[in-house]
Amino acid sequence: MNQFKDAGHLFRFAGLFVLAFLVFLVVRHFVVPKSFGEYGHYRGAAIGEIAALPIHYAGHQACESCHSDVADLKSHGKHAHVNCEACHGALEKHAEDPTSVTPKLPDTAVLCARCHTATAAKPKGFPQVDPEQHSSGVPCQTCHQPHSPAVDAGGAK
Amino acid sequence: MNGVEGYMYPNEISLFWSILIVLYPYITGLVAGAFILASLERVFRVEAVKPTYRLALLTALAFLIVAPLPLVLHLGHPERAPEMYFTPHSTSAMAMFGYVYLWYLMAVLVLEIWLDYRAEIVALSQTSKGILRLIYKVMTLGSNNVSPRSLHIDEKVGWIVTLVGIPSAFLLHGYVGFIFGSIKANPWWSSPLIPVVFIFSAMVSGVAGVMLLYMAIMKLRKQKIDMQCVDTIAMYMFYIFIIDFSLEMLDLVHRIYEADESFRSLDFMVHTKLYFSQIVLQIFIGTLVPLFLLFLTQVVKFKEIVRKRIYVLCGSLILISVFAMRWNVVIGGQLFSKSFLGYTTYKVALISKEGLLVSIGLMVLPLIILAVLLKLLPPWPEKRPQAAAAD
Numbered sequence: 001m002n003q004f005k006d007a008g009h010l011f012r013f014a015g016l017f018v019l020a021f022l023v024f025l026v027v028r029h030f031v032v033p034k035s036f037g038e039y040g041h042y043r044g045a046a047i048g049e050i051a052a053l054p055i056h057y058a059g060h061q062a063c064e065s066c067h068s069d070v071a072d073l074k075s076h077g078k079h080a081h082v083n084c085e086a087c088h089g090a091l092e093k094h095a096e097d098p099t100s101v102t103p104k105l106p107d108t109a110v111l112c113a114r115c116h117t118a119t120a121a122k123p124k125g126f127p128q129v130d131p132e133q134h135s136s137g138v139p140c141q142t143c144h145q146p147h148s149p150a151v152d153a154g155g156a157k
Numbered sequence: 158m159n160g161v162e163g164y165m166y167p168n169e170i171s172l173f174w175s176i177l178i179v180l181y182p183y184i185t186g187l188v189a190g191a192f193i194l195a196s197l198e199r200v201f202r203v204e205a206v207k208p209t210y211r212l213a214l215l216t217a218l219a220f221l222i223v224a225p226l227p228l229v230l231h232l233g234h235p236e237r238a239p240e241m242y243f244t245p246h247s248t249s250a251m252a253m254f255g256y257v258y259l260w261y262l263m264a265v266l267v268l269e270i271w272l273d274y275r276a277e278i279v280a281l282s283q284t285s286k287g288i289l290r291l292i293y294k295v296m297t298l299g300s301n302n303v304s305p306r307s308l309h310i311d312e313k314v315g316w317i318v319t320l321v322g323i324p325s326a327f328l329l330h331g332y333v334g335f336i337f338g339s340i341k342a343n344p345w346w347s348s349p350l351i352p353v354v355f356i357f358s359a360m361v362s363g364v365a366g367v368m369l370l371y372m373a374i375m376k377l378r379k380q381k382i383d384m385q386c387v388d389t390i391a392m393y394m395f396y397i398f399i400i401d402f403s404l405e406m407l408d409l410v411h412r413i414y415e416a417d418e419s420f421r422s423l424d425f426m427v428h429t430k431l432y433f434s435q436i437v438l439q440i441f442i443g444t445l446v447p448l449f450l451l452f453l454t455q456v457v458k459f460k461e462i463v464r465k466r467i468y469v470l471c472g473s474l475i476l477i478s479v480f481a482m483r484w485n486v487v488i489g490g491q492l493f494s495k496s497f498l499g500y501t502t503y504k505v506a507l508i509s510k511e512g513l514l515v516s517i518g519l520m521v522l523p524l525i526i527l528a529v530l531l532k533l534l535p536p537w538p539e540k541r542p543q544a545a546a547a548d
Binding site: 013 | 164166167239242243244246263268271275297298299300302304306307310314
């Protein structure tokens with residue numbers, strides 16, 4: 001017994017560890033979301049919450065149902081595979097209420113340069129220019145029709 | 158582009174890991190090294206280094222408390238830090254750090270310091286006044302038993318804790334090296350030798366740090382430096398440094414001989430961007446000079462004052478060298494492009510979340526914590542109060 005008496009302080013230290021561990025378990029019980037680990041190392045309920053977020057993008061089918069002329073023009077040009085909202089931005093609200101929500105036209109001098117500014121990282125065949133040298137700030141649509149950008153297709157009207 | 162030479166992929170231009178990530182292995186290295194010095198006395202019975210035993214433990218604790226701060230500052234969102242404990246991710250080495258850290262802090266350092274100081278803590282809880290008395294009372298955990306038998310048990314358990322502490326110190330710092338060594342996508346880091354090199358450089362920096370602290374504190378306290386102790390520390394520092402340097406050179410020679418597809422790019426980087434920090438600072442000034450001076454102290458009988466000056470110079474150079482080594486690993490590994498065709502530049506900001514001032518603050522903070530610990534738990538033999546034999 002005496003041996004245990006002289007080691008009593010060690011049991012107190014060990015008790016402190018056990019207590020800390022129990023507190024940890026209690027705190028963990030409350031702070032770790034219930035659905036954590038349901039599918040993987042994340043909160044399972046996050047999937048439902050993300051799915052319930054409001055939709056911002058309408059999708060190109062919604063655009064094409066009204067703007068069939070633009071869709072037609074686009075389908076013959078180099079931008080055939082570029083989605084409408086990649087340039088025009090998220091337009092779900094416009095698709096829902098086309099009359100009162102009017103989208104702003106993008107500034108082509110800024111927008112086009114985003115993809116077509118020359119860098120060494122882009123494939124050689126990709127059309128790329130130094131915007132300053134190429135147009136000196138003149139909007140691209142002066143010469144290029146954005147929906148079918150080859151110069152012979154004519155500028156935007 | 159400013160600061161970029163040749164071709165860099167866009168996501169390589171700005172460095173993700175800043176000077177704070179340089180500090181993190183540096184600080185944990187000091188912890189591991191200080192603990193290894195303490196274990197020299199406790200486990201390997203090198204009695205000559207006894208005057209630094211407690212100082213080494215308290216230094217290790219002070220630096221360990223600060224060790225996660227660079228990471229927290231770098232990542233932001235400190236409120237998310239406990240999540241690595243609450244939802245452990247067993248396949249992520251980084252996520253496992255929390256457990257390695259907690260084990261080393263609580264099961265090794267705090268326990269060993271508590272066991273070693275218990276008799277004094279009990280005595281101080283009886284003789285101190287005011288808030289200090291309360292602090293010491295809490296630290297006794299309500300047990301005033303300082304009977305010879307209980308102290309004997311403490312001694313035995315303390316020995317076991319130190320024994321467990323040695324692999325734990327290796328684990329803590331080996332882990333930090335593992336984080337870099339296991340990144341197979343980066344040829345500058347990816348090497349199984351990196352964890353071993355990290356451990357030995359950690360040991361040498363921690364030993365140098367405690368030696369310098371011991372000499373500085375003795376000077377401040379106007380007390381005589383125990384030269385036998387400092388001579389022995391310098392001797393061990395010399396031996397460990399030789400192993401560390403040999404391993405680093407082995408890694409270098411291996412890279413040169415292997416000369417894989419990254420070699421030309423890395424070789425160019427070492428001769429340009431890293432020339433000063435690696436060749437000049439780390440290898441020449443920080444390694445060869447102190448190695449030569451320490452070698453001289455081993456073969457020539459210098460006067461005490463000369464030896465002291467050599468040790469201070471070597472200790473400081475070693476600390477600079479190990480910091481340069483961490484810098485060259487962490488920053489160097491991000492300066493070259495994965496295309497092996499270009500290099501970027503890293504410039505430390507002065508005032509920012511990850512800037513120079515914050516880094517200096519992070520290096521000063523452990524010293525402030527150490528000063529508080531030294532006040533609270535004086536390691537000096539003449540300050541040891543006698544406990545009233547009570548249960």
